Amino acid sequence: MTASGRPARTSEAEASRERIRARGRGRAQPQTTSFARLRNPVLAGAGAALVLRVIYLLEASDNPFWRELGLDLRIYHEWAQAIARGQSPSGPFLQAPLFPYLLSISYRMLGPDPVRALWFQLAPAALTAGVVAWAAGRWRGPRAAWIAGLLTAFYAPAIFYTGVLLPPTWTLFLSAVVLALGMEMHARSTRLPLAALAGIAAGLLTLAQPVAIALAFPLLLFPLRGAPGWRAALLIGLSLPLAVTFLYNGSRGAWTPIAVNGGINLYIGNGPEANGGYAPPLGMEENRDILGIEIARQRSGSEVETFSAAEADRFWRKEAISSMVSDPARTAALFGRKLLLFFGQYEVPQIESFAFERRYSALLRTPLPGMALLTALAVLGILLHAGDRVGRWLALSAACFALAAAVFFVTARFRLAIAPWLILLASAALVRVYDAARERRWERRAVVTVAATAVLFVLLSANLLGIDAQAARGQYAYRQGVLAEGAGRIEEAILHYREALADDPNLAKANVNLGTLLARQGKVAEALPYLEAGARLDPASGTALQNLGQAYQVSGRTEDALSQFQKAVLAQPDLVSARESLAYLRYASGDIKEARQNLQTILFQAPKGTPPSLRAGTLLAIMDERTDLIGQLRREGRIGEVDPQWWNHPQLLEADLALAQRRLEDARRGYAAASLEPAVAPYAQNILEQMTENLGAP
Secondary structure, eight states: OOTTOHHHHHHHHHHHHHHHHHHHHTOOOOOOOOHHHHHHHHHHHHHHHHHHHHHHHHHTTTOGGGTSOOHHHHHHHHHHHHHHTTOOOSSSOSSOOHHHHHHHHHHHHHOSOHHHHHHHTHHHHHHHHHHHHHHHHHHHHHHHHHHHHHHHHHOHHHHHHTTSSSTHHHHHHHHHHHHHHHHHHHHSOBOHHHHHHHHHHHHHHHHHOGGGGGGHHHHHHSOOOBSTTHHHHHHHHHHHHHHHHHHHHHTTTOOOSSOSOHHHHHHHHHSTTOOSSOOOOTTOOTTTOTTOHHHHHHHHTOOSSOOOHHHHHHHHHHHHHHHHHHOHHHHHHHHHHHHHHHHSSSOOOSSSOHHHHGGGOTTTTSOOOOHHHHHHHHHHHHHHTTTOHHHHHHHHHHHHHHHHHHHSOOOHHHHGGGHHHHHHHHHHHHHHHHHHHHHTOOOHHHHHHHHHHHHHHHHHHSOTTOOOHHHHHHHHHHHHHHHHHHTTOHHHHHHHHHHHHHHOTTOHHHHHHHHHHHHHTTOHHHHHHHHHHHHHHOTTOHHHHHHHHHHHHHTTOHHHHHHHHHHHHHHOTTOHHHHHHHHHHHHHTTOHHHHHHHHHHHHHHSOTTSHHHHHHHHHHHHHHHHHHHHHHHHHTTSSOSSOOGGGGOHHHHHHHHHHHTTOHHHHHHHHHHHTTSTTTHHHHHHHHHHHHHHHOOO
16 A cells, blocks of 8 residues: 555445445345434434425315315225224225224324324324335445435325325335335344234235235245245234134125225226226216125116125126126236326326315425336336345335236325335435446446436326326316315305316216206206216216206106106116106106006105105005095996096196195195196095195195
């Protein structure tokens, strides 16, 4: 060594370059970095995540979807409340059950307030960043830990889902725990308790998001140092949570390991209506029937009035497989589309929309990291660590998760759990690039790889699939309309429905709701085009057909109204309001036999004591009394075999309907007018006398 020390610096630089080359050749192993060296990046990642999410919850507090819950959010809210009261579902689990049980803890501690529960989610959100930082540090040291922790903290979808009453914040945390435990298994000799703990974490993750079970398989495949039987310990740990739900569901008639929604989800992703995202079967009222049980019963041709969730699950699974097998080319193309959706920048909405709800948050409108960046950097990490055992494990895990998700359908919340695995690969890639830049030594292959990654980022950020984001925003303007209508703010609801249709004219429910509100305001001519569009776009919706029929009836188009009521009853045989409309129109038209049949069906369908049941019972009693009177007159020889003309007298029938519907003043006026007709005067006068006796003088 010279006095200047120059050869020593050269030797150190050569050693550093050799370490970089070794990583590229896959000789680097997970580091046994001490907690002391990882403490700062772990705490910084968790702290940054906490601060950013607190900012988001504060500034987005006027988001109406936080308080007005619909679909899955409402189901989880009510489910968690029941658990907090000590109740359990009477049937099998309809959805993955872990989240409502976690949510019930918040409700026990803070009260059943969905907004307070969002603040409860700060804990797993912040811990996720710390756990990911720890896992990255165990693999690639403190620099990787800093990058991974901060990348997790600033990842835009992770911030957004802290403010959504859905499972993703918890699935993200559990995914990070599985990742960290897996990294520990790679970093040192695997002990049986560690393997069992990793299995239990994977099992709990599966109970929060079933397709995440795919993350357990790559860990089982890779040969690891450790005690004999570690794979058995991991499998036992994985099986324990699933065994509990399997036995629970089996005791309620459905031997399924998690829930009975697998069939409908498989159909949504692969049925004739499938487009890669959430596309439920036509006619499925997911706000009333999230598993499509009634539609399954109708399509199966079942004669039974009730159809169990397990039967519907089997039906939809069979229909999905049939659709997939009948057109393999379409199935393959659809699968490829779902993979592009999975890794693309666009956050595919379902009942929550990152693109729409970011309007409530300045933080989310900043250029924060998204899926395209994570994917591109993760691919770079895979290419730069092709010979690394951990890199291969992470890559295989991400691939397995994506393939499992693409079997069903892709939405933003169902892909969030893969983010920690991509972030680890991304952090390793950035550390490698940093080391190369610091040493000022770039291999041509590395430069080409980085350039190709940049191209991949651009492609994933572009709208290669031609997604109409404007149409997706229409769904959420429609939901705002539903919230406003439910609160009685009709004019505001009309404005939101118009906004929704400006974004997506083919939104069937927005057409129906807008047309219905306009018709109630007496603007029937303006309402008709919207109602006709709604019925055309969703011909399986009994509500759309019924509302259109009512508009036709008000317009004097009786035959068209009758046709729509008949279609509504065929589309949804259990839609009591449609059957009522059909029965009343039949009765007003003098078709007494058909009216009676429909009224008897209403008595069977509607719970006793409800308004539809009372109305149907009243009208049937009037009909029975009149039938008895005719029989008496025949026995006395006062009329022949032909029913008397007054039986179908229009004024009398209209008055009967008004009486059944408790429109008493209309009924009095109708009977009074009918009493002026000699043929029906005695009977109409008798009804008036009964009304006066029972209800008092007008």
